[in-house]
Structure formats: C-alpha cells, structure tokens
Amino acid sequence: MSGSSALLTDRYELTMLDAALLAGTHDRECVFEAFTRHLPPGRRYGIVGGTGRLIELIEQFRFGDEELEWLRSAHVVRDATIDWLADYRFSGSISGYREGEVYFPGSPFLVVDAPFAEGVILETLILSVFNFDSAVASAAARMVTAAVGRPIAEMGSRRANERGAVAAARAAFIAGFSATSNLEAGRTWGVPTMGTAAHAFTLLHDSEEDAFRAQVEALGAGTTLLVDTFDVERAIERAVRIAGPELGAVRLDSGDLPSLVRTVRAQLDSLGATKTRITVTNDLDEFTIAALAASPVDSYGVGTAVVTGSGFPASGMVYKLVAHRPRGHVGDWIPVAKKSDGKASVGGRKHPVRRLDESGRAVAEAIHVIGEDDVVKDRGRDLLVPLITDGVADRRYLGADGVRLAREHRASAMAELPDQAFRLGRGDPVLPTIFV
Amino acid sequence: MSGSSALLTDRYELTMLDAALLAGTHDRECVFEAFTRHLPPGRRYGIVGGTGRLIELIEQFRFGDEELEWLRSAHVVRDATIDWLADYRFSGSISGYREGEVYFPGSPFLVVDAPFAEGVILETLILSVFNFDSAVASAAARMVTAAVGRPIAEMGSRRANERGAVAAARAAFIAGFSATSNLEAGRTWGVPTMGTAAHAFTLLHDSEEDAFRAQVEALGAGTTLLVDTFDVERAIERAVRIAGPELGAVRLDSGDLPSLVRTVRAQLDSLGATKTRITVTNDLDEFTIAALAASPVDSYGVGTAVVTGSGFPASGMVYKLVAHRPRGHVGDWIPVAKKSDGKASVGGRKHPVRRLDESGRAVAEAIHVIGEDDVVKDRGRDLLVPLITDGVADRRYLGADGVRLAREHRASAMAELPDQAFRLGRGDPVLPTIFV
16 A cells, blocks of 8 residues: 555546646635534534544655556646646645534634645545544544443444544544554554454353453453353353452443343352453444443443444535635735535635633634634634644644544543533534624 | 554454464364344345455555564563464465355355464454445445436545545445546546546636636536536536537536426527536435436436445444364364354354346345355355465456456346345345355
8 A cells, every 4th residue: 555645535636736737826825624514413512533644644645656657647637737746745834623622513623724736635635534533533422421431442443444443443532432442543543452352262162161261361360251152141150260350351242231231240249259340342322321321331342333423424524715815915815605505605714713601611613704914802712723834744733642632632622511512312513603 | 554454453353362372272273254144224235345455455464573563562462472473474265255246134255264363363354344345335336226327426535534435436336336536546446537626616716717718728628517606507608608519517516406407408408518418416325316317417426425335334244253173173163153142143154155046036145054065056156256265365356357347246246136126215135045
C-alpha cells in the first residue's frame, strides 16, 4: 500500500483543479468550511473525531511518481496539471474545533484558508475522515454516558473495514472508552488494548477444563475467562476452581444478560470470588448498556454498534466554499453560497463561539458571520484553534499525545452541556445554533 | 503507514495463540468456517465481497521488526510467542465462494484448513474484510437491480473511512456499478473513474457562465455540467449555449427529482440537446432509484447509501472453529460447536452446493456436513473453489483481474436466482438453507 493519501480523492476534485488552472482561477484565495446541516435524527449533540488523523493525512498528501504516472495514463487531467500536482504541498492554514469538541448543526468545525487549487483537492479526504470518525465518537460518547462510569472496551474491529477499524478504536477512546481490542490502534495511537480468548480456544481443547487451565497458565489468574461456551454455571465453578478467587473476570457473550449477570454474581460470591469482575459483550449498544445499569456488571465490550455509529455510520458532514477573493487582494471577500433546493448554505467566513451562562453551562452555538476586520464581541468560548498555519502543523495534536489531549478536551467540553444532552431518547440538538 | 496487515487484529487472537503454544495445542489441525447466521432483516440474498482483497492482505500478514518490537514492549504475548510470530507465514489452505457469489444464512463462504495457531490469528482480518465489503456489495446489487440497466456510479468516498472508501468502490463495481469517483480504486483495482465538478467550482467563478466556459474549455463539450447551483432552468439554457448540443450531460444534485427530471429533459430537447444525458445524485438509495424508473434519467450517482450498506453497514459474519484433530492424525476429525444461548453453531466440515432445477434456476443452498472420506453426491453447483493451497494463492483472483472476474461471476450467480430475489420489499432469504 502506498504511504501517500493523495489518491484517496474523488476524481472531480482534480478535474476542477484542471479547469481552474486553465482558467487562471486556481489561485483565488478561498475560505472553505466543513460542517453538518443536521445531526442524525434524534441526537442531541455530536463529537468531533478525526482532527489529528486528518492533519497527518494532509502531511502525506503528496503526489509521487506512482500517483502521477497513473493519473497520466488514465487521462484524468492535462499534463500541465500533472506538473502542478508534482509540486503540491499544502501551504495554507487550517483552523478548527479541537478534536473531541462537541458540535451542532451548522458548527464550522474546520475552516480552510488556501488558494482554491490547494483547498479543493483536500475535500474528499477531509470529509472521509470526519464523517467516519465523528460518527463513531458521537455514538461512543452516548455509550459512555449510559455506562455511568463503568469501563467500556471497543471490540468492533471485525465489523468495520480493516483500516477503518483502527480509526474507530481511536475515536471511541477519545469519546471515553477505556480500551480497544485493536492492536494497530494500540501501536499507532496509544490506545490501551485488551482481550484474552474466544470460544474457539475452548473448543480447541479436549475439555473446557483443559482450556481454562491453558489460559490461566499463560495469562495468569488475573485473566478473563469466557464462560458461556457450554453451560455457564458449570463453567464458573470450573473457572474459580482452576484460577482461585483471584480470577480476574468472567465474560458473558450470550443469553439474557440482566438475569444471567445477577445469577453469575451470586455464584461467584458464593465461591468466594467476590472480587472477580463480570464483563458482558453480547451485541451491546447505548440502550442495552443503559438497561444493565442496575445489574452487577463491571465492564462492557461493544462491537458492531460503536464502529457503525449506532445506526448512523456517516455524520452528514459537507465541505463548502464560503468566500473568495482575487489573489493578493486585501479586504473585499466575496461571500458565496449555493441556492440548491433543500441544500442552501450560509456564505461568508464564520467565527463560532460557545455561549456559556454564569455557571459555565453552555446555552448556545453562536456563529458570527464576519468580515475581514470585524472583531467578534462575544463572552463565550472561542471554538476555533489553529491546526495548520501556513502549511505547518501544530504537532501537539498528532499521534498518541494528540489522542490523549482530545480525550481530555472531550470530557471538559461535555461537562459544559446541560443535563438534557445526556438523555438517550430522541430529542432536538441541546443547544440552538444562532447565526449572528 | 506500515505495509503489514498483521496488527489489524484483535489482541485476543494473539493471547489465544500464546496460551495454545504453552499448552502444546497450537498445532492441532483445524477447520475454521466463516458464515453469517442471518441476512440483514428483509434481505433476500447477499453478495460475497472481499475475497480478492483478503488474499492479498493475508500475503501481507507478516510480523516485521516494528510489529514485533511493539508487541514486546506492550507485553501482549510471551517472548516465545514473539519468536513464533517472527516466522509466521500462512502455510494452510483456504477455499471459499468465489468473490461475487450469492450467499445465504449458513453459507460457509470461507473455509480455512490450518493448524490452530495459523488459522486463529487471521480471524479479525477475515471478518473485517468480508463484513464491510459484502455489506457494500449486497446493497449495491439491489441498486443495480433497481436501476434496470441504467449505469450507476459510486460516489460515496466522503461518507466512508478514507481507506474503507477504496474497498467500497471496488465492492460496488463487483456488484454491477459502472464506475467510481475514487481515484485510488481506479489505480489499485482498475475500477473506471468518473466525475467533473462540484458546486464549489461554480461559486469560485464570477458567474455560472464563466464556470461553465472554464469547464468546457478544459474538459470538452462532452463533460457533465452541474446545473443546480442557482436556478436550474437558466443554468441549462447557459450550458447548452456554451457547450452546444454536444453537451455530454447535466447533473442534478437537489430538488424533487421525478418532476425536475421531466422538465429538464423537455428543456434539453427543446434546445436541440436531445443526446445530452441527465444524471442525478441526490442522496439516492435502491428505493429512490426504483422510484425514478419511469423518469427520463440516464444515469445515477450513489453516495452514502452504498458505502454504508443501505442501512446495514456490517454483514454479521462470524468465523468459527468447526472441527479439529491432533497434528498428523489421519481421519477422526472432531466436530465442535458452542452451545451459547442464541448463538449455537453447526460443528463439522461442510461442503456447500447450490441446487439447481432442470432450467438452471437455483432452488436451495444444500450444505453437506461431511466426514474425511465422504463423497458428496449432489447434482448442484459446487460453491467452494481453492483460493490458497498450502500457502500459495491462486493469482487469478488478485488485483484488477480478480475484480473483473468477480464482477462477471456475480452476474452469472445472480442470473440463477428466482425472480422474487429481486424484489426490493422486505422478504425472507430467497433460497432455503438445508443442512444435509
């Protein structure tokens, strides 16, 4: 696989570039904004995921010989455009919501300032990253709320594209999950990894007893034994007999969990394994997690629901040209917006502020549509921070450090939200978006 | 990004390996099968997508120094297991349904014959690839049916993880789409690419007229002009005036399509542009495509719905150990199956056959549960073909050639299905699955 991200791009980005180069409009200074018109139906807020990944992918957005040769042979663009692409390296500036920030309809969570040619060809990559990562982060945040402090592990790699799975593990961690099963997410993004054994391990051995012994031998008594391959009650008796009361945890991956968990807890306690934890992993989502709030569950593992955005696998984000002016021209930005039926947008550069009341509670997403020299007077929290300045990335947001920062920021941004944000039932966005 | 696929894996695959190596059970000969317990609710068949990609990813499944060093530092497995992984290279055999094949609940579309250690660590990768690619292929096939012969382009890259998007473009093409917007899918998999311009191109210019002129200048009169940025009627008048009646196509990305398309066709005809095609791209899925069957649409572009499996972004596929025996032992396979509540599986090696009637129409998915020397007597079509034999891949299934082959096979496999398979409304699987 090529290390370049440059062809992870829709063909029309390059044909627009081709035509603009010929017309001489490629170097107009432009402002592009990414935002969503709506949250998924019933959702009260969203979580921005993907920012740190995007910055790294933009650094890898270079057209090498392989990419250029293919573009030439496929007659995608003219030779002059191939030459332009050979030198491409993003030299503009990008500001945005910090990763982990809460967003609402209309929130301009990414603002790209660049010549048309440089900004337009990033559109597909920007939207791919945010549409997927934010869908996962937004669903994961609701699950974390539903778990009321109990840890949740992301285990959905097998239900997502193999590379998407790594991004999903990262996004879920930013949203408050405690760990992932995905090893690449551990290596690349520093997400803690977890996992011990599947049913296959039990079935491989001549008996469940042999399997448990083999696992405890290799992984220690603190391991998690999967106890529902045959008969849960007999498995738990075996598990505690083999590992002793130091057994770390038992995992339940099937059955009617609320009643089963209660029975299992009682059995563990009766065997003296009062500190052995119970983890459950049976096709959970935010609603089934919430339904287990009163059950003696110690931790959750979530797969399909989190990596597919719990019903909304794409966040509906779009990337729009909102203003431009001739190159080198000072002042006089021309705000632009399409008028397409049902898809009209607001032209002009925006400055978003989260308004807070005296107690620090968020009350509105105030989006100031501003001119070149306007000073925004708003007591709220400024939402845009510089991510890339004149082509140079702020490295604090990259790699595992960026992930940790995003996870912390997500916690503090969510702490500002009013309580009704955290209801799982369907509702409207919890803050109004106000264009000022 | 590393070229290795080895860490695209759940941690528990490696901890199971670790424990099996210590117990000496790692080299038991095993049969693993991948299948789904259910189709998504209401679906009548599924399309296998991902086989060719998987074979290539298995060839890249090697633990290099970087991967091993990280596993060591993260204390994922013991040092002896690290040494075993350093030499890992899949030496077993894999047979499966040909890519593009139709599948049903219980269809063992992939069968892995390998020592436990070699087969178990591929589980996550196998499921990631098939769960995603097959979800896309299965949704795409329904859209192709709904389009009754009109071409459909896949344009959903921006609604999927950036690497998942490439796999999605490939899967949609196998399922009968005619092209993709995704350039990497063009380069890597030979999928035809398409696309001309977005609203941003019109908004960049001083007028729609300037934008159309610039595009026609660069891309020729045969290009597709996007005509709904401001006012469709005036845009079409301009488009034909600028490009002439040779204008290739106009694209509509908003509005009430059935009525709009009719008006646009009449206007184009009245301007003499009788051969100018109409392509529509406004958030389509199989149902909205079907609703346009009587409208004078020439082609469709589909985004979100196809890359997210039209409501079912993961196919629910699982990978199970179904039989094993001691290493070097002839005969006497031990069939195994878990009994977990609601997740019970059928043990033993399986030989699937698609039964056909005298006219060649499919009537059942017959799955023979067989012993070592059993000869399957069934007049149907054998569904398993060798993909990897003793570690060596059949190269016909790889790369762009494999994609073409899969696309052809999908067409012939679908042609066997009874007519009711192609109804879009909810229904049961169109063939019964019979365990023989």
